[in-house]
Amino acid sequence: MGIFIEVLIQAWIALRRNPLRSFLTMLGIVWGIASVTLLMAYGSGFRRVLVAGFDAFGKSVIIARPGQTSMQAGGERSGRRIRFEKADADALRAESSVIKQISLETFNRLPVTYGDKQNVLAIRGVFPEYGDIRNEVPSEGRWLNAEDQAGARRVAFIGSKAKEKLFGNRQAVGETVRIGGLRFLIIGMMETKFQLSNYFSPDDQCLFIPYSAAEQLWNAQYPPVIVFNPVAPSLERQAIYQFREIMGRRHRFHPLDQRAVGAFGREEFRPIIDGLTIGLQTLLLFIGVLTLGIGGIGLMNIMLVSVDERVKEIGIRRALGAKRVHIRVQFLAEALVITVVGGLIGLALSYSIATAVGTVPMLSELFEDESGKGDLRLLISLESALVSAGALLLVGLLSGTIPAVRAANLEPTEALRYE
Secondary structure, three states, X not given: OHHHHHHHHHHHHHHHOOHHHHHHHHHHHHHHHHHHHHHHHHHHHHHHHHHHHHHOOOOOOEEEEEOEOOOOEOOEOOOOEOOOOXXXXXXXXXXXXXXXXXXXXEEEEEEEEEOOEEEEEEEEEEOOOHHHHOOOOEEEEOOOOHHHHHOOOOEEEEOHHHHHHHHOOOOOOOOEEEEOOEEEEEEEEEOOOOOOXXXXXXXXXEEEEEXXXXXXXXXXXXXXXXXXXXXXXXXXXXXXXXXXXXXXXXXXXOOOOOOOEEEEEXXXXXXXXXXXXXXXXXXXXXXXXXXXXXXXXXXXXXXXXXXXXOXXXXXXXXXXXXXXXXXXXXXXXXXXXXXXXXXXXXXXXXXXXHHHHOEEOOHHHHOOOOOOOOOEEOOOOHHHHHHXXXXXXXXXXXXXXXXXXXXXOOOHHHHHHOO
């Protein structure tokens, strides 16, 4: 331990001989480690925002729509139109083992009136389970419940953008609106939803009413969509197949006929999301490590210059009994001192920059939201700091090894005659 401390002291004395050169060399390391850390923080933040944007649609949701048969089955011809029925939901609940929740969905656009304001808005008639499946979170009030559906109550849950169109800055929950001429009570309002995918219309711009109430407004005998989720995200494919199998028996089409019923799940897009975000994170990490590597090359160059300047010193030490390993460790320690000190300053700098920047506008600008929930946050995690430290030590070792080996391989007699 004492020898190690002595080596570090000698390394520090050697670096103090030319403080300006040591400082400028250290700046390359500082900038490199700050680049690695900040770029990793940006990549992680970008992934968090993008994944949250897709998860807003529903973390494990499958959307099914009827189509036309393309295969003959049960004596039926191909090209036959399939129509969902209300009884399909009951059959799916009774017969499925991997489907967790099911909701029929019907859709229309109708004039909605509040006071002297009138807007044509998207109206979705759904079952209470729809809220959990599609991640409809209230910021005020509540979501639809089983009593609303059973009693065909004329109640509505309103999206944040739809609320702005009808009510402006006024309170919406507790107010009454007219939808297609019928009075509906607003029981809840959705928090701003930063969803990056939708169908029919963005959820923020919709009003959600019980399916039974929607039947009072338009013909909802044949729902255009069935929404459901599996008991676990990993069982999405099994849930889709079981859905087609049950529906195939009821509507007489082959379960492998994908044109008869189209179904797409949230997990189908997971590889695309992962490819985009992980690819970006890898690219940013490569750029950061490349920047750090350039700083390492500068360090190596300065250490080689230091070896040339101290050839005679090395010869004297060898003549006094120093071994090759002592010389090697001495120069390697000097490189590591510069690297570690520069790395600590770089980490402190990156934390300071991340704190000063805070957030970077991203989805908030797209969705015209001022809450900041959709912004990219520069958060330097422990994982990022550890990866940066690992890259730093690797660069320090590589940068110091070549000069250290070169210094250790000098012959004492030639080094003493060096001018």
